[in-house]
Amino acid sequence: MSITRFETGPRMSQAVVHNNTVYLAGQVAKSTAGKSVTEQTTEILSIIDKLLAAAGSDKSKLLQAQIYLTDIGTFAEMNKVWEAWVAPGQTPARATIECKLAASQYKVEVMVVAAK
Amino acid sequence: MSITRFETGPRMSQAVVHNNTVYLAGQVAKSTAGKSVTEQTTEILSIIDKLLAAAGSDKSKLLQAQIYLTDIGTFAEMNKVWEAWVAPGQTPARATIECKLAASQYKVEVMVVAAK
Amino acid sequence: MSITRFETGPRMSQAVVHNNTVYLAGQVAKSTAGKSVTEQTTEILSIIDKLLAAAGSDKSKLLQAQIYLTDIGTFAEMNKVWEAWVAPGQTPARATIECKLAASQYKVEVMVVAAK
Numbered sequence: 001m002s003i004t005r006f007e008t009g010p011r012m013s014q015a016v017v018h019n020n021t022v023y024l025a026g027q028v029a030k031s032t033a034g035k036s037v038t039e040q041t042t043e044i045l046s047i048i049d050k051l052l053a054a055a056g057s058d059k060s061k062l063l064q065a066q067i068y069l070t071d072i073g074t075f076a077e078m079n080k081v082w083e084a085w086v087a088p089g090q091t092p093a094r095a096t097i098e099c100k101l102a103a104s105q106y107k108v109e110v111m112v113v114a115a116k
Numbered sequence: 117m118s119i120t121r122f123e124t125g126p127r128m129s130q131a132v133v134h135n136n137t138v139y140l141a142g143q144v145a146k147s148t149a150g151k152s153v154t155e156q157t158t159e160i161l162s163i164i165d166k167l168l169a170a171a172g173s174d175k176s177k178l179l180q181a182q183i184y185l186t187d188i189g190t191f192a193e194m195n196k197v198w199e200a201w202v203a204p205g206q207t208p209a210r211a212t213i214e215c216k217l218a219a220s221q222y223k224v225e226v227m228v229v230a231a232k
Numbered sequence: 233m234s235i236t237r238f239e240t241g242p243r244m245s246q247a248v249v250h251n252n253t254v255y256l257a258g259q260v261a262k263s264t265a266g267k268s269v270t271e272q273t274t275e276i277l278s279i280i281d282k283l284l285a286a287a288g289s290d291k292s293k294l295l296q297a298q299i300y301l302t303d304i305g306t307f308a309e310m311n312k313v314w315e316a317w318v319a320p321g322q323t324p325a326r327a328t329i330e331c332k333l334a335a336s337q338y339k340v341e342v343m344v345v346a347a348k
Contacts (some may be wrong), residue, residue: 019135092139093182094127094142095141097225098217099216115117115135
């Protein structure tokens with residue numbers, strides 16, 4: 001059974017497809033790093049849309065999401081963007097926790113698994 | 117390959133089935149929120165039993181578990197409930213970390229993946 | 233569809249195989265517990281090599297990795313060992329966060345999913 005990788009670097013691939021399942025790397029903000037949780041979440045979900053499309057999937061096929069916030073006090077702010085983005089009736093299993101991320105300009109990180 | 121979702125809300129589904137794999141959302145205590153780790157873990161594992169049953173699986177088919185504790189000092193207390201619950205000889209891969217959760221009354225959250 | 237488990241204890245299995253997918257438990261250092269992130273990461277990745285081999289897989293088939301560091305300041309130190317270990321061109325999706333682990337002698341924990 002084959003494995004297909006996308007945006008493969010020396011440390012990680014941004015997407016890996018195997019057995020009709022798409023695993024994305026944890027995504028963080030690029031152009032909005034250091035900005036608000038609303039801005040960062042919006043950008044992250046846009047990146048996820050592009051990666052899922054490249055892998056032959058889309059947000060209506062999300063299976064699982066793990067969301068990391070550096071301040072759980074921003075839970076409602078993140079959720080507002082999240083709920084406006086997900087496909088109604090096709091939301092994934094999800095867990096959200098507070099933890100520190102790889103760099104201080106990141107306030108949110110999202111890692112998803114989707115069906116192809 | 118079809119996707120089947122259970123208890124689907126605007127933010128997440130409590131269970132998602134794809135390709136003979138069941139993804140549950142991170143489960144937290146409901147009636148025992150604010151109570152002890154023993155009570156919360158017991159309730160959470162009971163919720164997981166019900167969700168797995170709805171999805172056509174059960175605890176003997178667990179593949180992976182992620183456990184979040186707000187105080188790693190409760191690791192042994194959580195494990196006592198966990199070990200009494202799992203199916204002997206059919207335990208999943210597992211990782212446990214300490215982190216803050218979505219609301220302060222939650223002391224433990226458990227997210228699992230199971231075979232159907 | 234069958235489930236095969238490896239190193240199954242009362243709390244968890246170190247590896248679980250289902251549907252051509254291998255789920256490993258979060259791995260921590262054994263002989264290097266309490267030592268540097270470099271030493272712990274090196275040992276952990278060696279343990280992962282052995283578990284993947286037992287399950288009929290190897291690091292070139294990694295799909296997803298979750299890395300937990302107790303001090304995100306050791307991110308570069310962990311990455312140096314990680315990048316020397318992964319199979320070039322075959323890196324997994326990955327996320328790294330800072331959180332406390334089950335015991336204070338552990339500075340890093342790695343949980344992976346691989347294709348069989």
